[in-house]
């Protein structure tokens with residue numbers, strides 16, 4: 001039986017990453033370089049290409065040397081924006097509209113007296129930014145049991161999700177929180193802040209993975225949405241997370257007829273094309 005290599009239908013840059021890269025490339029080319037607060041995206045190949053346009057990364061506002069700073073697609077909290085303004089810097093904001101929506105939701109919850117719980121990775125810049133909008137009245141976790149560690153369980157709880165989480169995992173989290181918190185006069189508000197692109201990408205990828213013997217997920221190992229694609233595919237097929245074509249070991253393809261390929265939202269077309277070419281090369285397709 002000949003080998004079949006299939007690419008997921010939703011692959012390559014998402015709207016938010018495409019938009020951020022277009023903005024920053026334009027600014028960097030016009031100004032002869034620009035600094036970004038944190039990495040614009042979690043993908044080394046894309047960051048290398050941006051560096052060729054003179055884009056450099058700083059970790060803190062105090063490290064910025066120029067007069068302009070780019071806020072990444074992951075967004076920042078209001079305190080960081082204030083810090084940028086107080087230094088008299090021009091901020092170019094590439095925060096993704098889906099992330100902005102989660103930030104606005106956190107602010108509204110805080111204004112209405114809710115304690116915000118973000119279902120997400122506490123160390124991820126997007127989650128830190130969203131929590132910043134909760135005005136210090138919130139936490140991030142992937143485990144509802146962490147609520148029990150609070151000194152006192154807040155009566156009003158607002159639940160949001162990091163934009164790139166798996167929808168089913170968020171639903172499970174919400175159910176777990178209800179079990180823990182619906183005890184005494186509780187009020188729980190759930191706001192769906194999952195990214196539409198990621199929802200589609202995950203659904204298409206899972207469908208493809210179910211009909212594959214092996215799936216290659218291309219993307220940064222520190223990219224949240226790439227890791228979630230890997231998790232999803234691993235439930236139904238042999239799955240490999242790779243950053244570049246060079247990582248493909250031909251031994252993985254032994255006795256594999258149906259090969260699936262997908263990629264995180266910050267993986268560029270060139271890297272995807274390289275992987276497709278290498279797979280064709282190794283399989284003789």
Ligand code: SF4
Nearest residue numbers: 014016096098163195
């Ligand atoms: S994955 Fe979604 S939330 Fe993240 S940058 Fe892309 S469109 Fe925005």
